[in-house]
Amino acid sequence: MKRAVFIDGQHGTVGLKLHERLSGRSDIELVEIPVEKRKDSEAKKKLLNEVDIVFLCLPDDAARESVRLIENDSVCVIDGSTAHRVQEGWVYGLPELNKEQRALIKNSKIITVPGCHATGFILMLYPLVAEGIVAPDYPVTTHAVAGYSGGGKGMIADYESGDVPDYIQQPRLYALELDHKHLPEMAKVIGLARPPLFNPTVVNAYDGEIISIPLVVPRLNKAISAADIRTLLAEYYTEERFVTVMPYPPDDYLKNGYMTFADCNGTNNIEIFVFGGEERILLSARYDNLGKGSSGTAVQDMNLVLGVDEATGL
DSSP, X not given: OOEEEEEETTTSHHHHHHHHHHTTOSSEEEEOOOGGGTTOHHHHHHHHTTSSEEEEOXXXXXXXXXXXXXXXXXXXXXXXSSTTTTSTTOEEOOTTSOTTHHHHHHTXXXXXXXXXXXXXXXXXXXXXXXXXXXOTTSOOEEEEEEEGGGGHHXXXXXXXXXXXXXXXXXXEEOOTTSOOTTHHHHHHHHTOSSOOXXXXXXXXXXXXXXXXXXXXXXXXXXXXXXXXXXXXXXHHTTTOSXXXXXXXXXXXXXXXXXXXXXXXXXXXXXXXXXXXXXXXXXXXXXEOTTIIIIIHHHHHHHHHHXXXXXXXXX
16 A cells, blocks of 8 residues: 655755655655645645655744644654754654664654764764764864755755856855754764864755764774774674775775765765874765755655665665
8 A cells, every 4th residue: 555645845955855756656655735725724734644654844943833733643754854853752863873773763753854964974973982982072073065955945046046156156164153953963863972063164066965073093082093993884884785984095986186075966875984094083974965964864764664675766
């Protein structure tokens, strides 16, 4: 029997990507509110309570409002907003996090999809904290370079309008008050004593992301080399089809000494790199912010709930 799926906010950036990933599937039926009833709250409430799975691709307040409208306990909610990522009772929808996470996702009716920046950050650092290599009170810093689609329709319009000013075409640092909305989940999911110092940059590319974490070995709990960390991460993710820890040393996959940006775009893959030596280490993750950073992981979560192969549609 086909499961009924509703994308609440399907005309947004992530909603459109989700619709694209799901529209060809034979095991689900995508349902929509008729155009003339899109602003009818009663029609929306009725639909929200009739389907099997709801994806929320909405701003935070709108996502909370949609959750309030759902009275049917059998409806599974997969929320792509920031609204519930650190809220008690919601399951963090990152299947690769640890051995227990898939079962938690499969058996939950309220799942929150990780933020794009948080995805790469957590997949790199979580195993190192869990293994006692990085202490919870380590002064973590991280920097991301990401495409402008992560900023939603407003930012996309800034870049794709006919006359784009020079300052928008250049790389731009943002969240300079150091309060980026992904910080709470970065700290909570890993178990850090305090949020990292996070410095994101948006660039003139539609999608793609590289996020990096520097580590100073003398400040770690154990003396460990870049090669040792690479081995640890490779073993941790050895059975994961979407997470690849790249070989060490890195000469074979760098292009003239440069790590390129868009190699994972259009996929649900994330590649983790380890650079450095005995004293200084750099972790970097490359992925599509609209793929593994949002819609791809949301589809993984749905597949787990439905009990189908996790890679279906990906």
